Amino acid sequence: MTKAYKVKQIFTPTRPAINTFVERAQTLNNHLVDALDTPGMQIVLYGHSGCGKTTLIVNKLNQVYEKEIITRCVEGMTYESIILDGFDQIGKYYTEENKTVGFKINPAVTISYKEIRATLSVGEYSTQKQISKKSFIPPQLTPRRLGQFFGEANICWVLEDFHKILREDKAKTSQLMKVFMDMSVDYEDLKIVAIGAVGTARQVVEYNHEMNNRVAEIYVPYMTSSEIESIITNGEKLLKLKFANKVKERIVKISCGLPSICHHLCLNICSIKGIRETEEGDYPLFIDNQDLEDAIQKYIAVKSDTLKAEFDKAIKVPNKTKYNLPSEILKAALENGKDEFTFDIIFSRLKHLQSQGLLESIVENMLNELCSSERSEILVYDDNSNKYRFNNLFLKGYAISQFEDNEPEIRRATGKSKKIIDRLIAIIENDISRLDDFEYEEIYED
Ligand SMILES: Nc1ncnc2c1ncn2[C@@H]1O[C@H](COP(=O)(O)OP(=O)(O)OP(=O)(O)O)[C@@H](O)[C@H]1O
Ligand SMILES: [Mg+2]
Incomplete structure (x- = not known):
């Protein structure tokens, strides 16, 4: 008899895939596995939102480590709160109930963990880790000590959304990575994996040049x-x-x-x-x-609510701005009628704004912004072809539906209305029906 799975264990849109995990391209896989196998090598995994960074690391770590601990960095999180979160989470490996995990921890380290823990009140971690003010760290809880706790338990520490940490705290956090790296003499698997948005790879090394050759910066592309x-x-x-x-x-x-x-x-x-x-x-x-x-x-x-929020974020400009450049760029991209477009195409379609003094450099900067999380990554840039495209058909479809009727009333009513859903489906269907030799340009005529 075949094993029975629940659907939610198989199709996991909001959690790392385990049962349906698909191995990624060999070069990417080898790069990551080599970095995991190299003592002292720290890792920065970066790429577009939703391209599979967390899933990849979770699946690969399971092959090497007892378990991983994931600290989710939130906007404005401080170094202190990161330390506290790591310390708090590693606690489950140092408590009585966990005698069954199958590996032995040096009793002296367990005692030292408990001593430090006793100096912190229960609420100390959970309430403070979300707040951007400085949290209290017991003086005994040095980076080295924390490294020892992770090393003894053979746990890898994953920092999700590294890019959200404040600047000065980022520098301290990269210092922490340096300490972990140096401790690999004692614990060869001791490692921090920082996961960041696309374009943030250098942020770890930026603050700490000594780490240049000891951080593997690994780009996770969109799936093929x-x-x-x-x-x-x-x-x-x-x-x-x-x-x-x-x-x-x-x-x-x-x-x-x-x-x-x-x-x-x-x-x-x-x-x-x-x-x-x-x-x-x-x-x-x-x-x-x-x-x-x-x-x-x-x-x-x-x-539809998420699409609206993402689109609004993409085209947001200050109130008094003469024209909405992100909107103008997106419209130009859509009017062009092709899946992919170059900077030159966009710029040449913005003639009406060039006469008002719009410069190439400003358009270029805005195109880059439209590819960043600051503007919902509504566009994606492909290094190889030097071209841009819409991140996905839903966002593209939503953009079309917003631009095609200029009535503010209709725009306001878009929410969950039947009309927009039908329109989106039509747009997406038209887009994909080119699989059946559909003439793409047709959807823009009428
Ligand atoms: N290799 C894979 N095989 C099967 N499913 C995958 C794979 N990678 C990712 N997924 C699925 O894709 C979705 C997004 O993956 P994941 O959360 O890992 O991406 P991410 O890059 O970490 O996203 P974010 O930028 O939001 O943190 C999840 O539903 C996950 O189950
Ligand atoms: Mg993730």
Whole structure:
């Protein structure tokens, strides 16, 4: 009998994938595994939001370490609160209940952990770690001591969203990495993995030049079409489903390299069809195009608020600004009617603003901003082709729907209205139906 899985263990749009984990490209994988295997080597993993950084590190760490501890850095988090969070979380390996974890910790270190812990009140970590003011750290809790606690327990420390730490605290945090690095003489697996947004790779080294050769900066790209397809293939096997080839192709196309969209759509398909766990019968359950369309509809209905927020963030400008440059750039990109576009194309389409003194450098800066989390990463830049594109079809579709009717009333009413959902589906469907030799330009005529 095949093992039964719950759907939520298979399609995990908001959690690291374990059962459907797809190995990433060999070069990326080797780079990461080598860095994990090199004593003292610290790691910075960076890439676009949602490209699979956390999932990759969680899966790889499971192969090397007893467990990992993840500290989620929030906007304005301080060095002190990071130390406290790490200290607090490592506590579970030093408490009585954890005698069963299967490895021995030096009793002297356990005692030292408990002594420091006793100097902190229970609320000290949880309440203070969110706040950007300086927290109290017991003087005994030095970076070296913390390193010892992680080293003894063979735990790797992951700092998620490293880029959110304040500047001066970032410098101290990179100092902390240096201490961990130097301690690899005693604990060869002692390591910090910092995960950051795209464009933030140098931030660790920037503050600490000695670390230049001892930090592996690893870029995690968007997933390729075949990697996304493997998520579906892995999932369908485990749940005993059969996705029509066309459905797979469409999910791959709609996902635009973002695995979370793929997981979401597959999860929606299962929930709409009432599938909760691995099918029991002898034959797999067939998934057709109508199932996918329903799933897209559901996805957009749930996401419309998020799409609106992301789009608004992308085009936000100060009140008195003469014209909305991010909007103008996005419109130019859409009017161009091609999936990808260059800087020159955008600039030449902004002639009306050039006469008002708009400079190339300003457009270039704004294009870069539109690719950053500051503006929801609404655009993506591809180094190789030197071209930009929309991050995903949903954001692109939302942008089109905002620009096509200029009535503020309609814009205000967009929220969850049926109209926008229908329009988004039409746009996305048109976009993906080029798989069936659809003439792309058609959606912009009318
Ligand atoms: N290699 C993979 N195989 C299967 N699914 C994956 C893989 N990588 C990521 N996913 C799925 O994609 C989604 C996003 O992944 P993840 O959270 O790891 O991305 P991230 O880059 O850490 O995102 P963020 O920038 O938001 O922190 C999750 O639903 C996860 O399950
Ligand atoms: Mg992540």
